[in-house]
Amino acid sequence: MEFNPEVIGGVAIPPGEVINGGPGEAVIEPEPLTTRQSLVYSSGNAGSGVFYAVNLYALPLFLAALNLPNVLINILSSTHSFEGTFIQPLVGTWSDRTWHARWGRRRIFILRFLPISIALLALTPFIQPIAALIPGVPLLAVQAAVFVCIFLFSVTFNIMYDPYNALLADITPQRQRGSLNSIFQAVGAIGQVVFLLLGIGLGFAGVGAEPLFVAAAIIIALVFIPSVVGIREPHNLVGIKASHHYSFRDYWHSISGDRQVTLYYATQLLLWLGINAISINLTRFGKDVLGLPDAFTLILPLILLLTTSLTYLPLIRIVNRINLKVLFLGGVVLMAGASIAAIFTQSVLLICLILAVAGVGNAAQTVASFPLLTRVAYPDQMGLFTGINTATTSISAPLSAIISGVVIDRFHFTALFPLLAVMFLLALVPLFFLNVEKSHAAQLLRQRASPTQAST
Numbered sequence: 001m002e003f004n005p006e007v008i009g010g011v012a013i014p015p016g017e018v019i020n021g022g023p024g025e026a027v028i029e030p031e032p033l034t035t036r037q038s039l040v041y042s043s044g045n046a047g048s049g050v051f052y053a054v055n056l057y058a059l060p061l062f063l064a065a066l067n068l069p070n071v072l073i074n075i076l077s078s079t080h081s082f083e084g085t086f087i088q089p090l091v092g093t094w095s096d097r098t099w100h101a102r103w104g105r106r107r108i109f110i111l112r113f114l115p116i117s118i119a120l121l122a123l124t125p126f127i128q129p130i131a132a133l134i135p136g137v138p139l140l141a142v143q144a145a146v147f148v149c150i151f152l153f154s155v156t157f158n159i160m161y162d163p164y165n166a167l168l169a170d171i172t173p174q175r176q177r178g179s180l181n182s183i184f185q186a187v188g189a190i191g192q193v194v195f196l197l198l199g200i201g202l203g204f205a206g207v208g209a210e211p212l213f214v215a216a217a218i219i220i221a222l223v224f225i226p227s228v229v230g231i232r233e234p235h236n237l238v239g240i241k242a243s244h245h246y247s248f249r250d251y252w253h254s255i256s257g258d259r260q261v262t263l264y265y266a267t268q269l270l271l272w273l274g275i276n277a278i279s280i281n282l283t284r285f286g287k288d289v290l291g292l293p294d295a296f297t298l299i300l301p302l303i304l305l306l307t308t309s310l311t312y313l314p315l316i317r318i319v320n321r322i323n324l325k326v327l328f329l330g331g332v333v334l335m336a337g338a339s340i341a342a343i344f345t346q347s348v349l350l351i352c353l354i355l356a357v358a359g360v361g362n363a364a365q366t367v368a369s370f371p372l373l374t375r376v377a378y379p380d381q382m383g384l385f386t387g388i389n390t391a392t393t394s395i396s397a398p399l400s401a402i403i404s405g406v407v408i409d410r411f412h413f414t415a416l417f418p419l420l421a422v423m424f425l426l427a428l429v430p431l432f433f434l435n436v437e438k439s440h441a442a443q444l445l446r447q448r449a450s451p452t453q454a455s456t
Contacts, residue, residue: 049191334361
């Protein structure tokens with residue numbers, strides 16, 4: 001019997017092969033998606049890219065004009081916040097246990113929460129102009145209203161996004177997740193690039209933030225339509241357990257019960273301390289340190305994203321044939337090296353070259369990150385593990401916002417890249433010791449698949 005296998009913990013599992021369901025229930029691995037189906041699923045991530053670009057690159061400049069302190073600007077510009085630590089694991093579990101006859105277990109969250117998020121996103125830049133029409137409205141009231149809108153559109157977006165992300169593992173066999181995640185991330189990067197080009201163009205035209213935020217909301221809504229209507233979700237999931245009634249003990253066990261999973265989450269925690277710090281401070285670094293005008297500051301993340309996007313293309317072809325941990329490790333090494341190099345220069349040209357190198361590293365770690373999680377997590381609990389993964393970033397992102405804000409207040413923006421170097425170097429430590437084949441999920445899948453191997 002010949003097939004193009006995916007190796008799961010050292011076990012070759014062919015497409016369409018029965019692995020294991022719940023007790024007395026056989027579940028078949030889904031067939032690979034076609035290129036068209038992969039693009040249909042990934043189209044919504046272009047909207048996610050637009051959303052993240054608004055948060056990370058436009059929002060800091062918008063909030064700085066409201067005279068907010070650096071720490072608060074960083075916290076509000078983070079795409080995840082502390083409340084996600086508690087909300088996202090529950091959302092993951094909720095989606096695991098949900099089934100809607102027409103919209104499945106994941107897409108129904110897009111339909112319920114995305115409209116709320118983009119409506120609030122579009123409203124945010126209009127708060128100050130509306131308040132200016134009302135005599136006597138204090139600046140503090142405007143700041144509070146902006147804070148509430150940002151908080152709510154971030155929470156509702158993340159409630160939607162985690163089930164959408166978990167859908168990747170539901171509709172693809174293990175062997176395709178690396179290449180599909182590469183397409184998924186490339187489309188997301190394209191969304192960010194589109195927003196940055198739009199922002200640069202409107203900035204040079206002297207247009208305010210209102211049209212930019214409204215355009216972003218419209219783009220997000222449009223690109224999610226194919227993902228919602230064009231994907232059919234399987235009712236049964238490949239997995240080990242039939243029950244999805246998780247207790248607090250289950251949540252804790254998912255983090256601490258498997259050393260490999262713990263190492264994965266530790267890597268994510270430390271990595272996102274650095275990623276979030278550069279993302280939310282890059283445009284303001286360009287303005288305050290490099291002396292660039294607002295519109296030109298958007299060119300810095302544009303370079304980072306273009307090199308990330310271009311690197312996705314070759315990675316799509318090879319990601320399923322190379323070691324995911326090595327790819328992840330190499331990406332973080334490049335990001336750490338770029339951060340160290342940036343400490344020693346304030347040349348715009350050299351910073352642009354350094355950001356290009358960092359973009360290559362960012363693509364490598366991004367492409368490898370989620371597929372690596374699917375190798376150490378139980379397949380029928382991907383909603384739970386994805387939610388915990390987002391909870392991890394929900395801790396590290398605002399923590400990074402506070403740390404970087406305090407450091408910048410004390411030492412100015414020149415301290416940004418030394419901070420990044422420390423975070424990325426620390427992230428290498430748990431990643432180095434991670435061993436996929438020693439994870440409990442990989443060992444159990446190896447045991448379940450051994451009769452299949454023997455028969456072939």
